[in-house]
Amino acid sequence: DVDEATLRQAYEERKDNYIKAERRNVQQIVYGSADEAQAALNKINAGASFVDIAAEKGLKEVDYNLGLVAKSEIPDASIAEAAFSLEPNRVSEPVNGALGTALLNVTMIEPEQVKTFEEAAAELETQIGLERAQEEVSNMHDTVEDARAGGATLSEIAEKFNLPLINVDAVDRNGLGPEGRAVVDIPATSEVLQAAFESDVGVENDPINTENEGYVWFDVTEVT
Numbered sequence: 001d002v003d004e005a006t007l008r009q010a011y012e013e014r015k016d017n018y019i020k021a022e023r024r025n026v027q028q029i030v031y032g033s034a035d036e037a038q039a040a041l042n043k044i045n046a047g048a049s050f051v052d053i054a055a056e057k058g059l060k061e062v063d064y065n066l067g068l069v070a071k072s073e074i075p076d077a078s079i080a081e082a083a084f085s086l087e088p089n090r091v092s093e094p095v096n097g098a099l100g101t102a103l104l105n106v107t108m109i110e111p112e113q114v115k116t117f118e119e120a121a122a123e124l125e126t127q128i129g130l131e132r133a134q135e136e137v138s139n140m141h142d143t144v145e146d147a148r149a150g151g152a153t154l155s156e157i158a159e160k161f162n163l164p165l166i167n168v169d170a171v172d173r174n175g176l177g178p179e180g181r182a183v184v185d186i187p188a189t190s191e192v193l194q195a196a197f198e199s200d201v202g203v204e205n206d207p208i209n210t211e212n213e214g215y216v217w218f219d220v221t222e223v224t
Contacts, residue, residue, distance in 0.1 A: 001129075002124075002125045002128045002129060002132075006128065007117075007121055007124050007125060007128070008117060010124050010127075011117045011120055011121075011124060014124070018114060018115035018119075018120045019112065019113070019115075020112065020113040020114075020115075021070040021071065021072065022071070022109065022111055022112040023069060023070050023109075023110040024068070024069065024071075024083060024084060024106045024108065024110070025065070025066075025067065025068045025069075025106065025107045025108040025109075026065075026066040026067075026069060026074070026083045026104060026105075026106055027050060027054075027064050027066065027104065027107065028064055028079065028083075028102050028103070028104055028105075029050070029053060029054055029057060029059065029064050029102065029103045030097065030099050030100040030101070030102045031094075031100055031102070031103075032100055032101075033100075033101060034094050034096070034101045036101070037094035037101040037102065037103055040053050040057075040103060041091060041093070041094065041103055044091050044103075050091055050103070050105045053103070068108070071083075071084045075098075076097045076098045076099070078095060078096060078097050078098070079095060079097045079098075079102060079104065082095040082104055083106060086104060086105075086106045087106075088106050088107065088108065088109055089105065089106070089107060090105075090106075091103055091104070091105050092104040092105070134213060137213065137214060137215070140161065140163075141207070141215050144161070144163075144207075144215075145207075147160070147161075148204065148217075153219075154217055154219055157217075166185055166186065166187075168183055168186060170224065171183045171186070171193070173193055173194075173197045175190075175193055187214075187216050188208050188209075188210045188211070188216050191208045191209075191210075191216075192208050192216055195208060195218070196218055196220055199220050200220060201220050201221060201222060202220075203219075203220065204219075205217070205218060205219070205220075
């Protein structure tokens with residue numbers, strides 16, 4: 001369980017995760033000089049469209065349309081600043097960019113969206129719960145390893161720390177018992193069986209990592 005005070009503190013600390021930045025559909029035509037860019041802008045001011053000017057320059061949409069982007073996604077800081085200062089469907093003055101002098105046009109603006117605490121609370125609770133669980137599992141891993149290093153058996157460790165101990169009387173490398181039926185209570189079955197059949201009686205084996213970030217320790221007690 002995660003109390004509300006912890007959730008609110010986490011929300012403030014991770015608030016950037018719940019902000020979807022403003023995005024704009026940006027169009028850009030780059031010229032080799034400021035004079036060329038100004039001449040093109042004059043045509044636009046006289047009635048030509050941005051698309052007309054792009055076509056006149058031999059550009060296809062894929063050449064001049066940067067798509068729907070956040071300010072941080074435009075690598076040229078000068079272009080980004082100008083594009084995110086523009087009113088929609090109003091062509092910019094010539095902008096000196098890294099690749100030349102550009103005319104910019106913004107066709108659509110998607111406003112910044114901020115997820116409120118109430119909207120983020122459930123997600124936060126899950127995140128924090130998982131983080132705490134992972135920390136507990138990590139601490140238990142170290143505790144078990146320390147106990148094994150001190151000579152404790154898996155039975156003794158399971159009893160001392162209230163961990164589940166599974167006794168598998170007999171299983172082959174395919175996961176079948178003596179009756180030919182699958183043994184179903186082995187966690188991380190394929191990984192444990194592979195390691196078990198590479199081990200032997202009395203060998204201290206490394207724990208097996210499970211898909212859900214847990215651990216399985218095992219001993220081979222007898223080989224038939």
